[in-house]
Amino acid sequence: MLPPAATGLLGLREQKKAATRAAITAAAQRLVRERGAVLLTVEEVAEAAGVSARTFHNYFASKEQAVLAPLPERAERFVEALRARPAGEPLRAALLGAFGEAVLQPGTPDPDPEWVEAVLLAAEVPGLVSEQLASFVAVQDRVVAELARRTGAQPTDLAPALLAAAFMAALPTAVLHWHAARRSEPLLSVVTEACDLLAQGLLDRDTR
Numbered sequence: 001m002l003p004p005a006a007t008g009l010l011g012l013r014e015q016k017k018a019a020t021r022a023a024i025t026a027a028a029q030r031l032v033r034e035r036g037a038v039l040l041t042v043e044e045v046a047e048a049a050g051v052s053a054r055t056f057h058n059y060f061a062s063k064e065q066a067v068l069a070p071l072p073e074r075a076e077r078f079v080e081a082l083r084a085r086p087a088g089e090p091l092r093a094a095l096l097g098a099f100g101e102a103v104l105q106p107g108t109p110d111p112d113p114e115w116v117e118a119v120l121l122a123a124e125v126p127g128l129v130s131e132q133l134a135s136f137v138a139v140q141d142r143v144v145a146e147l148a149r150r151t152g153a154q155p156t157d158l159a160p161a162l163l164a165a166a167f168m169a170a171l172p173t174a175v176l177h178w179h180a181a182r183r184s185e186p187l188l189s190v191v192t193e194a195c196d197l198l199a200q201g202l203l204d205r206d207t208r
């Protein structure tokens with residue numbers, strides 16, 4: 001076991017690393033919002049964040065990864081939160097509860113603003129789609145495995161894979177809708193509505 005002083009030092013180091021990572025992401029998001037991603041360089045992002053290009057590469061492999069960093073970070077939290085939900089909890093409640101724990105700021109109905117900005121930029125800025133897909137693929141199998149475990153299915157079955165894909169696709173769609181037209185409502189309410197629509201079976205709705 002580390003002595004208390006060493007533990008405190010490790011905590012300070014981790015806090016500093018987290019702050020540096022957040023500063024790089026904030027700078028990358030701001031510059032991409034202002035200028036787009038195509039001509040933006042890593043060196044410009046690093047300068048705006050107050051770090052060297054070498055330090056930038058200690059945290060991120062590319063400018064696209066820096067911009068969308070909140071997506072895989074919050075996705076990891078979602079997977080862990082879903083695994084920790086009570087056994088026997090209905091799937092809808094488990095998914096929504098895990099989403100709230102992963103994305104909403106503690107004690108508030110407000111989502112993490114950098115996560116929201118990452119979702120918006122991924123939808124609006126050419127060149128970010130492949131990085132968004134990578135963050136999706138990185139956690140999808142684990143979400144499928146957890147949903148299979150909760151339903152008694154096999155991870156190779158269609159049902160848990162389809163449920164995971166539908167829920168994870170519904171999230172950015174709900175965020176875009178919330179941001180464009182329903183900011184006065186809690187984001188969780190819009191995500192809940194999206195889940196309700198999925199549960200009702202959109203393909204069976206009357207189209208007349």
